[in-house]
Amino acid sequence: MTNLAEHQPDCPFCAIASGALGCHKVYADASVTAFMDKNPINPYHLLVIPNVHVADFYELDDATYVAVMRVVKKMAAIVKSLAAPQKVGLVVAGFDVPHAHIHVIPMHDYHDITSRHYIEGTLVRPDDAELARNAAEIKSALGMS
Numbered sequence: 454m455t456n457l458a459e460h461q462p463d464c465p466f467c468a469i470a471s472g473a474l475g476c477h478k479v480y481a482d483a484s485v486t487a488f489m490d491k492n493p494i495n496p497y498h499l500l501v502i503p504n505v506h507v508a509d510f511y512e513l514d515d516a517t518y519v520a521v522m523r524v525v526k527k528m529a530a531i532v533k534s535l536a537a538p539q540k541v542g543l544v545v546a547g548f549d550v551p552h553a554h555i556h557v558i559p560m561h562d563y564h565d566i567t568s569r570h571y572i573e574g575t576l577v578r579p580d581d582a583e584l585a586r587n588a589a590e591i592k593s594a595l596g597m598s
């Protein structure tokens with residue numbers, strides 16, 4: 454139900470929102486999509502995006518911003534229950550993909566959010582099966598399985 458006219462060609466997150474690019478999606482509605490980060494800091498690290506292409510979250514219209522943050526809140530509670538971290542952290546940076554996205558990150562340690570491996574891009578990538586398993590658990594917790 455996304456407005457394809459608002460999508461940017463060559464934007465991977467627009468492609469995910471429209472369904473043109475596959476991912477381990479855990480949630481989608483008319484204005485928001487959530488999916489597993491392919492390069493997570495910890496298992497269950499996921500991304501929440503507006504379906505519309507807007508580079509920075511503070512440029513979103515208020516209704517879309519609220520819709521995104523409602524999904525972030527719901528996802529954070531599920532991540533807390535599944536990953537049992539000390540805290541669930543949120544990061545908004547956007548150096549990698551110029552389409553607003555909120556990282557929802559289970560933090561077992563204070564330094565998880567400033568992980569040197571993450572910044573240097575040297576994290577161990579989970580395989581596709583692990584991402585699929587984690588996505589299925591989140592969908593199950595949402596009652597979407």
Ligand SMILES: [Zn+2]
Nearest residue numbers: 464467506552
């Ligand atoms: Zn985009």
